[in-house]
Amino acid sequence: xxxxxxxxxxxxxxxxxxxxxxxxxxxxxxxxxxxxxxxxxxxxxxxxxxxxxxxxxxxxxxxxxxxxxxxxxxxxxxxxxxxxxxxxxxxxxxxxxxxxxxxxxxxxxxxxxxxxxxxxxxxxxxxxxxxxxxxxxxxxxxxxxxxxxxxxxxxxxxxxxxxxxxxxxxxxxxxxxxxxxxxxxxxxxxxxxxxxxxxxxxxxxxxxxxxxxxxxxxxxxxxxxxxxxxxxxxxxxxxxxxxxxxxxxxxxxxxxxxxxxxxxx
Amino acid sequence: xxxxxxxxxxxxxxxxxxxxxxxxxxxxxxxxxxxxxxxxxxxxxxxxxxxxxxxxxxxxxxxxxxxxxxxxxxxxxxxxxxxxxxxxxxxxxxxxxxxxxxxxxxxxxxxxxxxxxxxxxxxxxxxxxxxxxxxxxxxxxxxxxxxxxxxxxxxxxxxxxxxxxxxxxxxxxxxxxxxxxxxxxxxxxxxxxxxxxxxxxxxxxxxxxxxxxxxxxxxxxxxxxxxxxxxxxxxxxxxxxxxxxxxxxxxxxxxxxxxxxxxxxxxxxxxxxxxxxxxxxxxxxxxxxxxxxxxxxxxxxxxxxxxxxxxxxxxxxxxxxxxxxxxxxxxxxxxxxxxxxxxxxxxxxxxxxxxxxxxxxxxxxxxxxxxxxxxxxxxxxxxxxxxxxxxxxxx
Amino acid sequence: xxxxxxxxxxxxxxxxxxxxxxxxxxxxxxxxxxxxxxxxxxxxxxxxxxxxxxxxxxxxxxxxxxxxxxxxxxxxxxxxxxxxxxxxxxxxxxxxxxxxxxxxxxxxxxxxxxxxxxxxxxxxxxxxxxxxxxxxxxxxxxxxxxxxxxxxxxxxxxxxxxxxxxxxxxxxxxxxxxxxxxxxxxxxxxxxxxxxxxxxxxxxxxxxxxxxxxxxxxxxxxxxxxxxxxxxxxxxxxxxxxxxxxxxxxxxxxxxxxxxxxxxxxxxxxxxxxxxxxxxxxxxxxxxxxxxxxxxxxxxxxx
Numbered sequence: 033x034x035x036x037x038x039x040x041x042x043x044x045x046x047x048x049x050x051x052x053x054x055x056x057x058x059x060x061x062x063x064x065x066x067x068x069x070x071x072x073x074x075x076x077x078x079x080x081x082x083x084x085x086x087x088x089x090x091x092x093x094x095x096x097x098x099x100x101x102x103x104x105x106x107x108x109x110x111x112x113x114x115x116x117x118x119x120x121x122x123x124x125x126x127x128x129x130x131x132x133x134x135x136x137x138x139x140x141x142x143x144x145x146x147x148x149x150x151x152x153x154x155x156x157x158x159x160x161x162x163x164x165x166x167x168x169x170x171x172x173x174x175x176x177x178x179x180x181x182x183x184x185x186x187x188x189x190x191x192x193x194x195x196x197x198x199x200x201x202x203x204x205x206x207x208x209x210x211x212x213x214x215x216x217x218x219x220x221x222x223x224x225x226x227x228x229x230x231x232x233x234x235x236x237x238x239x240x241x242x243x244x245x246x247x248x249x250x251x252x253x254x255x256x257x258x259x260x261x262x263x264x265x266x267x268x269x270x271x272x273x274x275x276x277x278x279x280x281x282x283x284x285x286x287x288x289x290x291x292x293x294x295x296x297x
Numbered sequence: 298x299x300x301x302x303x304x305x306x307x308x309x310x311x312x313x314x315x316x317x318x319x320x321x322x323x324x325x326x327x328x329x330x331x332x333x334x335x336x337x338x339x340x341x342x343x344x345x346x347x348x349x350x351x352x353x354x355x356x357x358x359x360x361x362x363x364x365x366x367x368x369x370x371x372x373x374x375x376x377x378x379x380x381x382x383x384x385x386x387x388x389x390x391x392x393x394x395x396x397x398x399x400x401x402x403x404x405x406x407x408x409x410x411x412x413x414x415x416x417x418x419x420x421x422x423x424x425x426x427x428x429x430x431x432x433x434x435x436x437x438x439x440x441x442x443x444x445x446x447x448x449x450x451x452x453x454x455x456x457x458x459x460x461x462x463x464x465x466x467x468x469x470x471x472x473x474x475x476x477x478x479x480x481x482x483x484x485x486x487x488x489x490x491x492x493x494x495x496x497x498x499x500x501x502x503x504x505x506x507x508x509x510x511x512x513x514x515x516x517x518x519x520x521x522x523x524x525x526x527x528x529x530x531x532x533x534x535x536x537x538x539x540x541x542x543x544x545x546x547x548x549x550x551x552x553x554x555x556x557x558x559x560x561x562x563x564x565x566x567x568x569x570x571x572x573x574x575x576x577x578x579x580x581x582x583x584x585x586x587x588x589x590x591x592x593x594x595x596x597x598x599x600x601x602x603x604x605x606x607x608x609x610x611x612x613x614x615x616x617x618x619x620x621x622x623x624x625x626x627x628x629x630x631x632x633x634x635x636x637x638x639x640x641x642x643x644x645x646x647x648x649x650x651x652x653x654x655x656x657x658x659x660x661x662x663x664x665x666x667x668x669x670x671x672x673x674x675x676x677x678x679x680x681x682x683x684x685x686x687x688x689x690x691x692x
Numbered sequence: 693x694x695x696x697x698x699x700x701x702x703x704x705x706x707x708x709x710x711x712x713x714x715x716x717x718x719x720x721x722x723x724x725x726x727x728x729x730x731x732x733x734x735x736x737x738x739x740x741x742x743x744x745x746x747x748x749x750x751x752x753x754x755x756x757x758x759x760x761x762x763x764x765x766x767x768x769x770x771x772x773x774x775x776x777x778x779x780x781x782x783x784x785x786x787x788x789x790x791x792x793x794x795x796x797x798x799x800x801x802x803x804x805x806x807x808x809x810x811x812x813x814x815x816x817x818x819x820x821x822x823x824x825x826x827x828x829x830x831x832x833x834x835x836x837x838x839x840x841x842x843x844x845x846x847x848x849x850x851x852x853x854x855x856x857x858x859x860x861x862x863x864x865x866x867x868x869x870x871x872x873x874x875x876x877x878x879x880x881x882x883x884x885x886x887x888x889x890x891x892x893x894x895x896x897x898x899x900x901x902x903x904x905x906x907x908x909x910x911x912x913x914x915x916x917x918x919x920x921x922x923x924x925x926x927x928x929x930x931x932x933x934x935x936x937x938x939x940x941x942x943x944x945x946x947x948x949x950x951x952x953x954x955x956x957x958x959x960x961x962x963x964x965x966x967x968x969x970x971x972x973x974x975x976x977x978x979x980x981x982x983x984x985x986x987x988x989x990x991x992x993x994x995x
Binding site: 035038039041042043045046050054055057059060072073074114116117119120121123124126132134136139140141142143144145146147148149150151153154157169173176204206230236240241249250253254257263266273274277278280282284285288289 | 729733805836839875954
């Protein structure tokens with residue numbers, strides 16, 4: 033199809049981009065073994081001591097747990113609200129249908145700092161104390177649209193007559209959802225949930241405005257960067273998180289393959 | 298009704314609903330924003346420290362809550378400490394104002410403490426509950442920045458100067474004056490803090506180099522003096538590599554060869570020296586600004602007993618010495634000197650813990666610039682203007 | 693549909709069926725029930741918060757106590773209009789956002805094309821993981837790693853020195869921010885372009901060749917227009933993310949972005965929410981216009 037030369041050129045370019053994407057990541061991974069407190073080039077020496085420091089660090093552990101909790105809650109909210117909105121929009125024609133899509137996409141399309149200060153001042157006005165739930169609401173605003181997009185794309189590809197057929201065969205609404213709609217949506221839900229979880233877990237721009245005294249993992253990382261005292265500990269924590277993330281990433285890739293995004297041709 | 302009309306009607310209705318919600322929210326908001334909590338007045342100060350509540354939430358400068366003294370405290374009192382770090386007094390004030398009852402104590406410097414007192418964000422403390430209070434140096438027992446009309450709004454902690462830091466191998470001969478920071482010879486190698494209070498440092502420099510401006514107090518500037526300081530900083534801007542906002546910024550800058558001169562805290566010097574970077578710091582001949590920190594108790598604190606226990610703990614000679622050596626500052630407790638020399642020989646003298654009162658008086662401590670400067674002057678530039686000017690300088 | 697024999701002894705089932713038949717017969721009720729919660733939630737929380745933010749831009753701060761007063765005025769806007777610092781900051785932010793967007797399109801397009809149309813399925817799967825993993829790892833740690841690369845004694849100058857080239861002083865300049873922003877948002881640009889390119893059916897390309905078009909013409913007149921929604925979708929991300937970011941300028945830059953001014957006036961320097969809100973209207977307006985144009989170009993399908 034494309035000429036040999038252009039294929040070779042594209043391959044070289046791709047390699048360049050891969051290096052561009054991965055060199056900083058490799059630096060993080062390597063510097064988790066830094067013997068010095070301060071980051072400098074080249075690396076002075078190697079040690080695994082920071083991993084045990086991170087393991088015993090109570091603040092790191094509670095920050096990790098809080099991040100996980102917030103991400104799980106936000107993903108849960110996103111799954112429920114996103115599916116509801118997607119089913120509602122795809123099945124019904126009504127006034128303001130496009131507006132719903134636009135509304136849901138706003139938090140993702142507008143800069144996070146705007147969401148942050150809007151929510152922060154909103155909470156202050158109503159006297160809502162900053163807590164896990166204020167963080168979750170902040171994250172849910174942009175997580176919902178991720179699930180919504182996935183589900184709507186999937187629903188567009190399925191025929192609405194499936195639901196009718198199910199009803200014809202005697203199922204009520206809940207049974208239809210459980211046995212017909214949900215299996216069709218399941219992979220879209222999972223890949224949407226994975227991406228929503230990832231974005232919420234690593235979110236810092238909105239979270240700085242909506243967290244009180246709580247530290248999510250990114251806020252903890254920012255605090256350690258400010259201190260500048262034990263940076264390799266941050267690298268060690270990030271190292272572990274990256275290694276653990278490989279699994280959901282591969283799952284995501286498999287799902288994308290199944291849904292036809294990574295078609296085998 | 299045509300489809301188009303329906304759409305227009307529908308959109309107008311939605312817009313009205315949203316606007317109505319917003320206005321209601323704003324209206325309701327105004328009433329809730331004028332809430333006020335119970336305040337401790339001087340007459341109902343606690344007379345003893347009760348049982349610990351198990352938790353303590355602090356806003357602190359980087360380096361003020363090291364495990365070396367936090368872990369023994371947690372073990373002894375059962376109060377679990379969580380700290381939020383702030384890089385400037387402004388951040389501390391904003392965190393306290395925003396945080397509601399989330400934070401119990403803040404280690405405020407002199408330029409934040411008055412704002413906190415005026416804003417009602419901190420409550421009076423009873424120095425009688427702190428046994429080491431009587432050993433504090435005289436000037437820090439009831440200083441103007443934390444004691445108002447005899448009421449103590451916090452307990453002094455430590456103090457220190459803003460120093461001139463330089464790389465001994467790249468800056469020769471060794472500097473003796475703040476003028477090196479304004480010298481085009483070192484273009485691209487200089488760093489100063491990203492803090493509006495830096496205008497005072499420029500004013501201090503001008504008070505010695507341009508005495509006809511008549512600057513006596515770098516925090517009490519009239520329009521002409523203020524403009525001169527701001528213009529000096531604007532001239533300095535192209536010479537800077539970076540404004541450091543976080544202590545680690547300056548550490549990275551010096552370690553990685555990006556900067557070889559800067560305004561600094563002793564904390565950075567200690568960290569760099571520990572990592573074998575060839576740096577030294579000094580107080581130049583024009584003198585220096587400095588900070589005197591106070592642990593203040595939030596007026597909405599949920600754990601006041603743990604807070605008092607913490608204050609008591611960090612006022613003891615041992616912890617004062619540990620913190621002084623770690624950060625490179627000077628303890629308020631006179632008894633800390635001996636312990637400092639035990640922990641690190643010669644440190645008492647190095648950090649001026651045994652210095653006479655004249656040394657203390659030579660440092661121009663941070664304080665909040667107010668329009669009403671005292672001494673009959675009322676035309677001073679207030680801090681809001683300083684902040685606006687700072688955005689102009691760094692923007 | 694309503695006359696069905698029901699198994700004895702299961703009254704709850706009967707109730708459920710009546711419930712779902714009711715929904716079936718009144719589809720608008722089902723629609724309202726489904727959409728009520730998400731849309732209602734968004735309107736009451738997100739849109740209301742935005743509305744209050746917009747309104748507070750017209751308020752001001754009481755100079756003595758520092759509290760917000762609800763007196764209406766254009767004071768904040770006057771300050772923004774007359775103070776050329778804020779023009780400079782806004783211009784710099786929008787300029788770098790545009791530069792980053794263009795850079796990312798240039799970097800991402802060949803990569804996405806390779807991934808979608810040239811690579812073998814196995815390689816495609818590997819590349820997918822290669823793009824996704826940085827996206828999912830810590831944003832802060834990746835930015836901080838760039839300080840090491842760009843600093844005076846950092847990895848870049850070390851490599852340049854090894855090749856005999858002169859040292860660069862990129863650290864903490866606008867160039868550094870341009871590089872780091874392009875790096876951080878690149879996966880956000882690759883994925884939509886990839887999705888758009890992958891959707892182009894093979895027979896479109898074949899038909900184009902059948903009609904006599906050479907490779908470059910096919911690319912220009914078939915592939916590119918079909919990939920455009922993906923490009924625009926990706927550009928929405930890169931533009932909007934750069935417009936509001938305040939962390940990267942603090943860590944690797946030395947100048948203020950719009951996000952920094954907003955951040956300073958809410959969490960940093962002072963609590964001047966009306967002023968922050970007023971300045972936040974700038975990115976809001978810019979993105980609003982961008983989104984309207986993007987919708988015209990059909991990018992929302994590709995998001």
